[in-house]
Amino acid sequence: MKVLVAVKRVIDYNVKIRVKSDNSGVETANVKFSMNPFDEIAVEEAVRLKEAGKATEIVVVSLGPVAAQETIRTALAMGADRGVLVQTDEEVQPLAVAKALKALVDKEQPGLVILGKQAIDDDSNQTGQMLAALLGWSQGTFASKVELGDKATVTREVDGGLETVALKLPAVVTTDLRLNEPRYASLPNIMKAKKKPIETVTPADLGVDTSPRLVTLKVEEPAKRKAGVKVADVAALVDKLKNEAKVI
């Protein structure tokens, strides 16, 4: 079966972001970008499915500016077979991404689509669920284990523990942190990935309107916490908590 994986280029998770002084967004110039960590897990899972003989081809898709090609190359170096870049310089929100992915799924006919559970920039946690809805497919969100047979058996991380569901295929799966440990791309594989094909299309080619449905009015820094104090020992700590903070 063919597997489609969606990856997003985001500000690297280690970067301490800065809000722009005009409150229009966050500073993205001269900031390190990399693949969204949950998407690395998605690519890794697809590659493992291929290694186990369950997947035949891995197509990796990203929406965004030309620079998102780098993110696709990273996935190709991890073991994906070919890439599709849906190129746009506009802001794309989860519903628009889901619609573009649906158009690609209609064209590519994969048996499984894997996405990360959320992107660490907008923290939406929506795209996978929206894609499943648009396709009329089943969804296995926050997956920590995926087994493929004539159904997909997915163990999900839920608030009280774990839950296992059986999904009719084709299905959409979104990855949680503990699904796997993504591999590092080796230098030879990075070189080989340069030869793998990346097709570039536009949202218009796919017949998708990506205009934002939500308008961001402003972006602000959260209120700073007051500087705290260091206490000398446990007795002083308990005293502060009892008599100053009055929380115990």
Place this chain on the structure above:
Amino acid sequence: MTILVIAEHEGGALKSATLNTVTAAAKIGGDIHVLVAGAGVAAIAAEAAKIAGIAKVLTAEAPALEHHLAEPLAALIVALAPGYTHILAPATTTGKNVAPRVAALLDVAQLSDITAVVSADTFVRPIYAGNALATVQSKDAIKIITVRGTGFEAAATTGGSAAIEAVSPAADPGLSAFVGQQLSKSERPELTSARIIVSGGRGMGSGENFALIEAVADKLGAAVGASRAAVDAGFVPNDFQVGQTGKIVAPDLYVAVGISGAIQHLAGMKDSKVIVAINKDEEAPIFQVADYGLVADLFKALPELAQELDKK
């Protein structure tokens, strides 16, 4: 304006996240209806009807709804949607699973994890692991929203007397089936609603050492949490995880023990009223957000703390 709140319940009782969501709905203004879907939900509906400020409780019963699978539950909500201007769900794993599916079926955007209501179409939500707050306006006719519980007080569980009305469940799309679950058992308060939380990180060294944390937690009537490092190392189950990708908490007191304070962890707890850090590394970033910091070896400090708390 009429607002539909999707109730979350488990084991025959309403979950507290539902109450925070009702408060968010009240801030939007308008009639509030609560949907209780599942199997055998009469008692839960009666409980929901007593919540202050509710106009009506809808119940939908079907075997397919028992485990809140996204596919049948979304179909039900979509069928009810035309009567509403806003549909709110708690930003729990169930809410996050279902709400985007509903939004896409209605062809509207979704607002995730709101922490404040500015007006009926404008909301505040954290982005970039809580390092920025975005004020976002929705132009859609129906606003689908998930509500961060820690952003809103819980609504009163008494004083209401809403009418209960049964609605027929939508047909099950038959796409998915519940197989089983493994829930962590705990006698302690639930993490997301606890007044005090004591959390351990990689510095705990092993799962057995979490007994030191539990001893302190029991004396405080606190819940036990953990950082991702502690969960990944297998010290505690993953539903203990506090952070961007785990649970978001805002207790009165958060005690971080052996936790360095990575951005992703802070995203889950920095709205706590009072933060205490116990760490032997005085350069650890956690001290930058802690109200009270103790630079000490946790293996010495935790037993001392347990002892000190006994002297009341």
